[in-house]
Amino acid sequence: MSELNEEAQAEQRDSGKKKKKKRKKRRETGKEEEEEEEEEDETVLLRGIFKVGKKSHDVLLTRTKLTWTPIVPETPTGHLKLQELYFKCVLLLRDVFAVKVKRRRAAGQQSGGTVLGLALFSCRRREKRLEEDTLHLHNASSEHTHIWYNSLKELLTGFSSRPRYLKVFINPSSHKKEAVHIYREHVAPLFKMADLRTDITVTERKGHALSVMKECKLDEYDGVVCVGGDGSVAELCHALVLRAQLDANSPEEPVKAVLPLGIIPAGSTDVVSCSVHGVRDPVTAAFHIVLGHLQQVDMCSFSSYGHLVHYGFSAMFGFGGRSLARAEKKRWMLSSRRREYALVKTLARLRPEDCQLSFLPAKKTTEGEESWTTNHGLYLNISVMSIPCLSPHAPRGLAPNTSLANGSASLIAVGNTSRSEFVKHLKRYSSSSGQFNFPFVETHSVSAVKIRPRSLTGCSEEESEEEGDAKHTPIIQSEGAAAFPWNIDGELVEMASEVLIRVHSRLITLYGEEVDEAESAASCSCF
Numbered sequence: 001m002s003e004l005n006e007e008a009q010a011e012q013r014d015s016g017k018k019k020k021k022k023r024k025k026r027r028e029t030g031k032e033e034e035e036e037e038e039e040e041d042e043t044v045l046l047r048g049i050f051k052v053g054k055k056s057h058d059v060l061l062t063r064t065k066l067t068w069t070p071i072v073p074e075t076p077t078g079h080l081k082l083q084e085l086y087f088k089c090v091l092l093l094r095d096v097f098a099v100k101v102k103r104r105r106a107a108g109q110q111s112g113g114t115v116l117g118l119a120l121f122s123c124r125r126r127e128k129r130l131e132e133d134t135l136h137l138h139n140a141s142s143e144h145t146h147i148w149y150n151s152l153k154e155l156l157t158g159f160s161s162r163p164r165y166l167k168v169f170i171n172p173s174s175h176k177k178e179a180v181h182i183y184r185e186h187v188a189p190l191f192k193m194a195d196l197r198t199d200i201t202v203t204e205r206k207g208h209a210l211s212v213m214k215e216c217k218l219d220e221y222d223g224v225v226c227v228g229g230d231g232s233v234a235e236l237c238h239a240l241v242l243r244a245q246l247d248a249n250s251p252e253e254p255v256k257a258v259l260p261l262g263i264i265p266a267g268s269t270d271v272v273s274c275s276v277h278g279v280r281d282p283v284t285a286a287f288h289i290v291l292g293h294l295q296q297v298d299m300c301s302f303s304s305y306g307h308l309v310h311y312g313f314s315a316m317f318g319f320g321g322r323s324l325a326r327a328e329k330k331r332w333m334l335s336s337r338r339r340e341y342a343l344v345k346t347l348a349r350l351r352p353e354d355c356q357l358s359f360l361p362a363k364k365t366t367e368g369e370e371s372w373t374t375n376h377g378l379y380l381n382i383s384v385m386s387i388p389c390l391s392p393h394a395p396r397g398l399a400p401n402t403s404l405a406n407g408s409a410s411l412i413a414v415g416n417t418s419r420s421e422f423v424k425h426l427k428r429y430s431s432s433s434g435q436f437n438f439p440f441v442e443t444h445s446v447s448a449v450k451i452r453p454r455s456l457t458g459c460s461e462e463e464s465e466e467e468g469d470a471k472h473t474p475i476i477q478s479e480g481a482a483a484f485p486w487n488i489d490g491e492l493v494e495m496a497s498e499v500l501i502r503v504h505s506r507l508i509t510l511y512g513e514e515v516d517e518a519e520s521a522a523s524c525s526c527f
């Protein structure tokens, strides 16, 4: 018997012993069932010889992985090089999204051809990015190749979270109007390889996706995909929860969205995409969808006068709302220029909001009662965010103290201070940390917030004087009373009077995962 075989047998004996020991230990803790499942997963389903590169390999397939080890001929001395003994490669099936039979075809030949073996398409991680990788397994036997192909196909279809049919919305007007191109170039080919079917709507106006979502037959689909910026994402998240609420006939209480949402970033900031992917990369986003990585995410409801206005992830009142209102009036400008212009202009006219701020801490009192804390004062900005809101401009997030599914939101209240101190606070978002280490900033982990403006000045009067060219109208306009601009997920919403924000735990599922930091890029140049 060769040293290789002895070694392999010894390894098997060892692992057998280890498994027995493990089983004994688990029996003691009552976890025998789990152990049996684990063992079943490791049962070898297929074993065969394929060429990987130029060398023949011993290839093993289990329910969870594929391993290949080079078959090394014995040397005259009977010794093997150490690196050859331990050179075993592993591919986890959870990372494989497609398998194809490779054939040699003559030029122009559409079907048939000589079987060459298999190609396994998988995704590998490079920090937060997911990239395509291919493993070629060569074997000229058609029968052998098809046995492996069928088994691999069967195992891949067993991943129940992977979608097969998706409703896709593309906003052609997002950011640089590249959404259609991004989808065609980077996403559609991956979906096709994974045998994923799609039903595509290219949106024609604001609210188009919402109206389609209200009407369409949802049970046909396994998920929804949005190709666009934060505004489009906000519209679809709102639509998914609203649709679930309508279907469940629950006028008061929000209902969990039935289908998961995938986000292909094509906007200028892409806060939600960065928060669940860690990068602004359409390919990474597409892989999370194809591989069925599901992440439950908290959402907020925003209501005014007792009526639901919107569902969303984040809201800014004060500076954040006013600067967005300014930016929206300059829609004809490029989005980066528009944002810089609005920030600088709003900073130049910086003024606090006089308001009553109440919040419900996330941790309930020992009696489990709701105990609101209320403050009156002047605030330059108030943010409520149920997700960390990562972006290349704020890699640690606008709200690093919250996470995607902790059932609470971060309340960041910035009190009145000098312009220079406020700018210092803003600049720290794009650098390292410490954005909250100012005496005028308070943060709380909350489950609900109420904001009641006490001044009578809304947005229109102050901001209109040299901006009469406004063509844009906010998505919600108040009647009569002065309306205040709110920035809800990057969309302008005008609301008068008190606004109530409630956090709803895990209201929506997004394709992605929890990430702690986003890949950073150059920060905004206006400071």
Ligand SMILES: Nc1ncnc2c1ncn2[C@@H]1O[C@H](COP(=O)(O)OP(=O)(O)OP(=O)(O)O)[C@@H](O)[C@H]1O
Residues within 6 Å of the ligand: 171, 172, 173, 174, 175, 176, 203, 204, 205, 206, 207, 208, 227, 228, 229, 230, 231, 232, 233, 235, 266, 267, 268, 269, 270, 335, 490, 491
């Ligand atoms: N064909 C269309 N023309 C104009 N607006 C549209 C169209 N389709 C969708 N919209 C609306 O455009 C708004 C903004 O979309 P989106 O967020 O995708 O782009 P953006 O504002 O350029 O990106 P970002 O928010 O990252 O700056 C959304 O409210 C969406 O409903």
